[in-house]
Amino acid sequence: MILMHDIIREGHPTLREVAKEMTFPLTAEEKKLGEDLLQFLINSQDPEIANKHGLRSGIGIAAPQVNVSKRMFALYLPDSKGNQISLVVINPKIVSHSVEGSYVATGEGCLSVDRDVPGYVPRHARITVKFFTPNGEEKKMRLKGLPAIAFQHELDHLNGIMFYDHINKDNPFAEIPNASPLEE
Template identity: 40%
Template sequence: MTIKPLIILPDPVLRLQSKPIETVDQAVRTFADDMLETMYDAPGIGLAAIQVGEPLRMLVIDVSKEEEEKAPRVFLNPEILSTSDARSTYEEGCLSIPDYYAEVERPAEVTVRYLGLDGQMHEETADGILATCLQHEIDHLNGVLFIDHISKLKRDMVVKKFTKQARRVSA
């Protein structure tokens, strides 16, 4: 397994639309393992393929608590089928926007359909942190970042800060 370098804001790659995965083969399974390794190393609870520079509709999630056994999940071509009217707010962060967190309100429950590594179609209804994480990572597949769900003023400040940092690094 390989730890992949993370794409960091303001890299325009983060705004790309990801393409569907056509077949579930060994290359896809190996890439899923690499993504999980990268996510755990970061450390994070979710990672979309675009965050490691691959515009593929794949994401990995593990919302288990530290003291629990790891529970890695892989979602290929995930799509949200429905959302609840009820809302919930969580403090979100992102491996592509390190050390920045903000309260984001999203639907409290979602039903998603996805392809598993077994090549089968699955449907699942999630709530709590899993629902939030699924929405956050599926947003990534559509070129949307969690900062797009906060006020324009806060978003502009974050983008400006990361753009300035990127210029310093490349200088």
């Protein structure tokens, strides 16, 4: 079971590496890592388990955040219609995106960042993505709203990018052209 002490924090060199592509079939260890990442998110959103183990709530976590520099992450959150998205994503790519942008009005957070970082993080409002499941099945999905933002946040982790790298340093709350806020 992944706990908070297993999650590396900003400043750790692995968080700035470009993670390695994964090859199929995945090893048993790699499959277990995917399951563990997803289970962490499920546990972190369960008040009883989170409280018992001191877990911060998360909707996404990437393998580099547990010091494994591989192109894998998990997402666990509802979509705009209230359907639960529960995914382990391998070798993800954004194949297309909207011109329109979006950002979380309250700012983004990260399990690897133990402080509030004020400011808007510009993201694409809608994305079409391709990725593989842990069993090697290729998937294509369209995402919008918070799932699209979470996917982009986790994909950044695979490329050594932290969410605050996108924030306007001079004016963190500057209006983002052609973007609307996502109200949580």
